[in-house]
Amino acid sequence: MAGHRRSIRLPEYDYASCGAYYVTICTHDRECMFGEIVMGKSEVGMILNEQGKMIKQCWRDINDHFMDVRSDDFVVMPNHIHGILLVGEQSTVGARFPRPRNNVSLGKIVAYFKYTSTKRINRMHGNEMRKIWQRNYYERIIRHDGELNQIRKYIQENPNQWEQDGDNPSRMQINRRGAVPAP
Numbered sequence: 001m002a003g004h005r006r007s008i009r010l011p012e013y014d015y016a017s018c019g020a021y022y023v024t025i026c027t028h029d030r031e032c033m034f035g036e037i038v039m040g041k042s043e044v045g046m047i048l049n050e051q052g053k054m055i056k057q058c059w060r061d062i063n064d065h066f067m068d069v070r071s072d073d074f075v076v077m078p079n080h081i082h083g084i085l086l087v088g089e090q091s092t093v094g095a096r097f098p099r100p101r102n103n104v105s106l107g108k109i110v111a112y113f114k115y116t117s118t119k120r121i122n123r124m125h126g127n128e129m130r131k132i133w134q135r136n137y138y139e140r141i142i143r144h145d146g147e148l149n150q151i152r153k154y155i156q157e158n159p160n161q162w163e164q165d166g167d168n169p170s171r172m173q174i175n176r177r178g179a180v181p182a183p
Contacts, residue, residue, distance in 0.1 A: 026080040037077075075158050
């Protein structure tokens with residue numbers, strides 16, 4: 001008997017509402033596949049490989065595919081991405097606004113991104129079966145401009161925090177239940 005998956009979404013929220021959303025999408029098994037963080041004496045930066053460059057382009061393509069959706073700040077990390085999506089009226093931050101004209105939900109936008117990026121990366125490597133992304137994604141409804149600015153800053157500074165990032169494999173230790181962040 002298959003188990004029922006518990007949703008991590010807000011049960012009463014309409015994810016097709018206009019607003020700003022902060023999204024994190026992790027790779028399958030947290031595999032580092034988009035490049036590496038380079039730690040310099042005065043600078044830290046994410047160096048994208050070909051797959052990472054493809055992910056960056058696919059994120060930007062969201063703007064062209066969905067009429068009322070604009071991608072805002074985002075960062076590609078070795079094994080995940082963080083990004084802000086503005087759905088509907090572009091000056092709107094908050095929740096519970098009317099639906100955008102094209103009536104697209106956050107889930108459809110993320111599904112499009114994951115499908116397109118997986119297809120392009122698999123085509124790049126001549127492999128049609130490789131999983132790129134974990135099954136779900138994390139989201140946060142951005143409720144006001146102060147929160148939007150705070151998330152933008154977090155995204156921009158995320159490569160600098162890689163040493164402490166819970167998704168950094170060097171911080172993971174394996175126990176019999178799987179990978180858990182190291183103390």
